Structure formats: C-alpha cells, structure tokens
Amino acid sequence: MxxxxxxxxxxxxxxxxxxxxxxxxxxxxxxxxxxxxxxxxxxxxxxxxxxxxxxxxxxxxxxxxxxxxxxxxxxxxxxxxxxxxxxxxxxxxxxxxxxxxxxxxxxxxxxxxxxxxxxxxxxxxxxxxxxxxxxxxxxxxxxxxxxxxxxxxxxxxxxxxxxxxxxxxxxxxxxxxxxxxxxxxxxxxxxxxxxxxxxxxxxxxxxxxxxxxxxxxxxxxxxxxxxxxxxxxxxxxxxxxxxxxxxxxxxxxxxxxxxxxxxxxxxxxxxxxxxxxxxxxxxxxxxxxxxxxxxxxxxxxxxxxxxxxxxxxxxxxxxxxxxxxxxxxxxxxxxxxxxxxxxxxxxxxxxxxxxxxxxxxxxxxxxxxxxxxxxxxxxxxxxxxxxxxxxxxxxxxxxxxxDTDGYYSYAGRNDDMLKVSGQYVSPIEVESALMGHPAVLECAVIGKTDSEGLVKTTAYVVLAESRTAARELEDELKAFVKGRLAPHKYPREILFVSDLPKTATGKIQRFKLRALQD
The missing domain is CATH 3.40.50.12780 (ANL, N-terminal domain)
Structure with a gap:
C-alpha cells in the first residue's frame, strides 16, 4: 500500500x-x-x-x-x-x-x-x-x-x-x-x-x-x-x-x-x-x-x-x-x-x-x-x-x-544510440547481452564508422580474472550475443581492455571511448 x-x-x-x-x-x-x-x-x-x-x-x-x-x-x-x-x-x-x-x-x-x-x-x-x-x-x-x-x-x-x-x-x-x-x-x-x-x-x-x-x-x-x-x-x-x-x-x-x-x-x-x-x-x-x-x-x-x-x-x-x-x-x-x-x-x-x-x-x-x-x-x-x-x-x-506491463528499459543517452543497417541499436542492450557471458566483468559498446562510412558496433570488454583475451574468445563472445539478439546488433569488433573510463559516480564515459576512434 x-x-x-x-x-x-x-x-x-x-x-x-x-x-x-x-x-x-x-x-x-x-x-x-x-x-x-x-x-x-x-x-x-x-x-x-x-x-x-x-x-x-x-x-x-x-x-x-x-x-x-x-x-x-x-x-x-x-x-x-x-x-x-x-x-x-x-x-x-x-x-x-x-x-x-x-x-x-x-x-x-x-x-x-x-x-x-x-x-x-x-x-x-x-x-x-x-x-x-x-x-x-x-x-x-x-x-x-x-x-x-x-x-x-x-x-x-x-x-x-x-x-x-x-x-x-x-x-x-x-x-x-x-x-x-x-x-x-x-x-x-x-x-x-x-x-x-x-x-x-x-x-x-x-x-x-x-x-x-x-x-x-x-x-x-x-x-x-x-x-x-x-x-x-x-x-x-x-x-x-x-x-x-x-x-x-x-x-x-x-x-x-x-x-x-x-x-x-x-x-x-x-x-x-x-x-x-x-x-x-x-x-x-x-x-x-x-x-x-x-x-x-x-x-x-x-x-x-x-x-x-x-x-x-x-x-x-x-x-x-x-x-x-x-x-x-x-x-x-x-x-x-x-x-x-x-x-x-x-x-x-x-x-x-x-x-x-x-x-x-x-x-x-x-x-x-x-x-x-x-x-x-x-x-x-x-x-x-x-x-x-x-x-x-x-x-x-x-x-x-x-513493455505492456509498464516496466521501462534503458536504451541509452541520445548521443549513445547507434544506427546499424538502417535500424536503431541500443548500446545498453548489447552490453546486457555481453554481461551474460561468464568471461565478461564489464563492458561498454559504441559505434565505429568504417572506411565505407557505415556504423559498426564495437565493444570494449574487461575480462574476469580467470580469462585471458584470445581470438577464440572474441569469436565466442560474438556468437554468444548473436544467440541472444537480432543479427545486426552483435559487436563486429571486440577490444579487450584493463578498465573502462568512468565518472566519479561510476558511470561509464562512452564519449571517451568514441574519442579513441577519431
């Protein structure tokens, strides 16, 4: 009540x-x-x-x-x-x-x-x-x-x-x-x-x-x-x-x-x-x-x-x-x-x-x-x-x-939204899918523009201590996300990092990751 x-x-x-x-x-x-x-x-x-x-x-x-x-x-x-x-x-x-x-x-x-x-x-x-x-x-x-x-x-x-x-x-x-x-x-x-x-x-x-x-x-x-x-x-x-x-x-x-x-x-x-x-x-x-x-x-x-x-x-x-x-x-x-x-x-x-x-x-x-x-x-x-x-x-x-029950799900800040293959992709949705894999401790997803001017989903991943970065793990994570989301949403590139840039209050600063792509 x-x-x-x-x-x-x-x-x-x-x-x-x-x-x-x-x-x-x-x-x-x-x-x-x-x-x-x-x-x-x-x-x-x-x-x-x-x-x-x-x-x-x-x-x-x-x-x-x-x-x-x-x-x-x-x-x-x-x-x-x-x-x-x-x-x-x-x-x-x-x-x-x-x-x-x-x-x-x-x-x-x-x-x-x-x-x-x-x-x-x-x-x-x-x-x-x-x-x-x-x-x-x-x-x-x-x-x-x-x-x-x-x-x-x-x-x-x-x-x-x-x-x-x-x-x-x-x-x-x-x-x-x-x-x-x-x-x-x-x-x-x-x-x-x-x-x-x-x-x-x-x-x-x-x-x-x-x-x-x-x-x-x-x-x-x-x-x-x-x-x-x-x-x-x-x-x-x-x-x-x-x-x-x-x-x-x-x-x-x-x-x-x-x-x-x-x-x-x-x-x-x-x-x-x-x-x-x-x-x-x-x-x-x-x-x-x-x-x-x-x-x-x-x-x-x-x-x-x-x-x-x-x-x-x-x-x-x-x-x-x-x-x-x-x-x-x-x-x-x-x-x-x-x-x-x-x-x-x-x-x-x-x-x-x-x-x-x-x-x-x-x-x-x-x-x-x-x-x-x-x-x-x-x-x-x-x-x-x-x-x-x-x-x-x-x-x-x-x-x-x-959803129809009135539960709200975060899709990102306006500046964070990606348009991939003509469709909007929420970086939060991709991050949530990646977080379901036991090898992933933290992650952040941004868009990266390729040589043809097309936006591709890129993920920065911090691994759990028990795992090490390898080409096989990158392929495994891509397949894992493909099994959970629509095909156009999986990260085309996965970069393994030791930590992610954050604000003093713990928010991931995706704009700093985007700056690395420039």
Whole structure:
C-alpha cells in the first residue's frame, strides 16, 4: 500500500522541517562517520550554530556557499545550516581539477567556500585562477591562517524562530551536472523538492523507517547520494553511515560488516566489483534488507547474482540531477532485473518520438518526466533551461522503451544510440547481452564508422580474472550475443581492455571511448 502523501505548506524551510520532526530523538544517533557518532540533538545544535556563524560572517539570503567536502557529518551540518539561514549550499564533486573549481566559484558567485583538509591544495590552486576570492573555510581541523568550521560553530545557536522564512518554491540549493557534454550546469532546486523525494520515493518505494541504518556508496555531492545519506534518513529519523574514502569493495565491505546497515545504495560498477571480489562477505555477515542501484542501468545478471548471494533485492531505478532522485523504480516483490522498473507514483512518464508523439509499447522513445521534485532552472543558462524544462515536463535526454506491463528499459543517452543497417541499436542492450557471458566483468559498446562510412558496433570488454583475451574468445563472445539478439546488433569488433573510463559516480564515459576512434 502506498504511503499517504501529506500536503506541503507554502511557507516551508526544509532544514527547519527536519529539526521539528526529529525534536524527540535528541539522543538517537543520526550519523556515524570516520570520526565517531553525532546524535540528532547534536546535529540540531550544530545546524543552528552554523546558520548563526555564516550570518555573523556576512552571508546573506540566497548567497551561495560552495561545499567541496568529503563525506562526514560536517557536510549535512553545512548543507542544512545554510538552508536554515536562507543561504544556498552548493555541494560539488570532490574529485575535480582546480580549473573546474575555479569555474564553479566564478559561475556561482560563491561568497564562501568550505573545503575538506585533503582537498585544500587543489582548492587553493583554484583560488589563484579567480577574479574575486570568497572566504575559504577548512571543514576539519585548521590549516595555516585559514578559518575553521569549528570557528563558525562557536557562534550561539540561531533560534528556531529566526530560521529563514522561505517558501517551498524558493531557491534552496544547487547541484552541478557532470558536464560530460560541456561546462557543468548549475541545477537549481527548491526547499520543497527535498521533501517530495522522501515522500514519493523513500517512504513508499524504499520503505525506509526510523530503525533503519543506511549506507550510500554514492557521495553526498551526487543527487542520488544526497537523498540516500541526508534527505531520506533524516526524514524518518534513521541513522546514516558516511565515509570519506573512495567506495572500493573493501571499504564498502568494512561498513557492511561492522555497522550492519539495513539499506545499501550502490551503482552498477560497484556491484560488479563487489561480486568479483574474493573478500565478498557472506549473507550471515551483513544485515541488508534492501539495496538500490542508479546512475546507469543495472545488468540483469548482476542483480540476479547479488540476490542469489545475499537474499536481498536490488531496486534498480532511474533518477537525474534535474529530478533530484529516482522517479522510475523496481519495487520489492515486483523486481524485474534488466529494467528500471515502473514509474514512482506521483511522477508521470511519457516516451515520445522525434515529432513529439507517443511511441507504442516496445518502441524506443525520448523520455519525458513530470513531477514535483523537478529543478527550477539551470543557473545563468537560459538556452539549456528552455531546451530541458518544457512547461510541466522535463526532457531527460535518455532513450527508453516500455513493455505492456509498464516496466521501462534503458536504451541509452541520445548521443549513445547507434544506427546499424538502417535500424536503431541500443548500446545498453548489447552490453546486457555481453554481461551474460561468464568471461565478461564489464563492458561498454559504441559505434565505429568504417572506411565505407557505415556504423559498426564495437565493444570494449574487461575480462574476469580467470580469462585471458584470445581470438577464440572474441569469436565466442560474438556468437554468444548473436544467440541472444537480432543479427545486426552483435559487436563486429571486440577490444579487450584493463578498465573502462568512468565518472566519479561510476558511470561509464562512452564519449571517451568514441574519442579513441577519431
């Protein structure tokens, strides 16, 4: 039964909402990070102190604060503290070069930057490239003459009555897109958007409850990770685990076995690596009741193998920075691996052809979404805003098809689609077929134009440790795909590689593979 959806008042501040619903949980642990634990009572005090600290520092309503912070309890404090004060937090990828940080500082007009100590050299390099330098705060400890976040938190707590009187539609925070097709876009979200992702997805689909312990491999700067590790647990009073280091299988296994999370949020490439690791813990060593996957399509075989090992479903789904979190998802008891699931109640989905007309079941179309968590605009980018935000609808840039039961299957990004022998081929479909072979650990499929100007399907394959590349294996993989798909879809060329280029959030960067063909 779906969770009843409450009405959202017009005057609404998400940070104040979180403090109010957890007021009776002051002694319960809200966060476990690399430094220890933070209770809900301590979290509230730090949020209100941070809000007072930035106001005392001259930060005004709707001014931006760039958060270049590794995952620790300080990041939710800064994010929610900024919301409480009416400022705009902008959490950004912690793995970027200095040029990207310089661009984001300039583009956002940030008045303050809060950075984790290990990232300071890169951030200070970025400061040398900007025309106006905001105040730089170090989030943990101290560094030279820089002010520390502890200094901000020394302020007297801002009274709840002095919380910024925002509306549910006011600008609340930004997230920068990955920028795979150009400069990153500053995606502007409202206070209400955070509320709706919890009410429409986390509670009814994920089934998150107060006694859950959650752990997200996706970091908080990622829209997926922000919901997983901040919005969702705090919306029900659950406990969240945060870690600063990269989510390697070993690091993930340590948290799964030590802290026993009941909900784990991963991405397909991580699930593949976990299952391939000789250190994979047994079902009896963990407490998982449900897992999720997003970022890109979860291969059918990976979901089935994980479920067989842990007895726990992976709810693969589709979300985006622009929609803030997942709007198509599998659900417990109705999982169909190899699909993204069905629309999350509260969201409308349409697949349209090149003329904007609906496509028939089984046909590939452009994905359009309508729902209450949609971003408001891209900051200072009217052209991209007008191309993406079309009235009530958002054009995602993804290709999908749906079956007669309403399950949606990913066909790739618009730029990834191939036309072979006059027919569209989804690289995702070919990759899924290849992943069914035991020799294949990971793969990515692109189009390669031959000497006659014809597009041929080319696969880059990372092999499982037990197999070595050979001409016989290439022929075997081609025959394997031919036995699963229409003849024109099999890869005409298979290239064996040691790894695939990926974003910080684990998405395979097919555009980099295409560049190798030029």
């Amino acid at each position: 779906d969770h009843p959806t409450p009405a959202l008042p017009q005057r609404f501040n998400f940070a104040r909402h979180i403090l109010e619903i957890n007021a009776e949980r002051s002694s319960k642990v809200a966060y476990i990070d690399d430094h220890g634990t933070v209770t809900y009572g301590e979290l509230e005090q730090r949020i209100r102190r941070f809000a007072a600290g930035i106001r005392a520092s001259g930060i005004h309503r709707e001014e931006r604060i760039l958060l270049i912070m590794q995952d620790s309890a300080n990041l939710p404090v800064a994010f929610l503290g900024a919301l409480f004060a009416g400022a705009i937090p902008v959490p950004v990828n912690t793995l970027l070069p200095a040029d990207d940080y310089a661009y984001m500082i300039e583009h956002s007009g940030a008045r303050m930057v809060i950075a984790s100590s290990p990232l300071l050299p890169c951030v200070q390099e970025a400061f040398g490239k900007v025309s106006v330098r905001p105040e730089l705060i170090v989030s943990e400890g101290s560094a030279n003459d820089l002010r520390s976040m502890d200094n901000l938190l020394a302020a007297e707590p801002l009274a709840v009555s002095l919380c910024a009187d925002t509306s549910c539609d006011d600008f609340a925070f930004w997230l920068y897109s990955s920028g795979s097709t150009g400069r990153p876009k500053g995606t502007v979200h409202s206070h209400g958007n955070l509320f709706w992702t919890a009410e429409l997805y986390a509670k009814p689909v994920l089934g998150i409850k107060t006694d859950d312990v959650v752990f997200s491999a996706a970091k908080l700067f990622f829209a997926y990770g922000l919901g997983n590790g901040l919005t969702f647990p705090l919306s029900v009073g659950a406990t969240a685990i945060l870690m600063a280091e990269r989510p390697t299988p070993q690091a993930v296994f340590a948290r799964l076995t030590e802290h026993k999370p009941t909900i784990f949020y991963g991405v397909p490439t991580l699930y593949v690596a976990m299952l391939a690791s000789p250190s994979l813990p047994g079902k009896e060593d963990v407490a998982l009741r449900v897992c999720t996957s997003a970022g890109e399509a979860l291969p059918k075989e990976v979901g089935e193998k994980f479920h067989d090992h842990f007895g726990c479903e992976i709810l693969d789904g589709l979300g985006s920075t622009e929609m803030l979190h997942i709007f198509i998802s599998n659900r417990n008891g109705g999982v169909r691996y190899g699909t993204s699931g069905q629309p999350v109640p509260g969201y409308d989905i349409e697949l349209r052809d090149e003329n904007g007309q609906p496509v028939a079941p089984g046909e590939i179309g452009d994905l359009y979404i309508r729902g209450p968590s949609a971003a408001l605009l891209y900051w200072a980018n009217r052209e991209k805003s007008r191309a993406t935000f079309l009235g009530d609808w958002l054009k995602s840039g993804d290709k999908y098809c749906a």
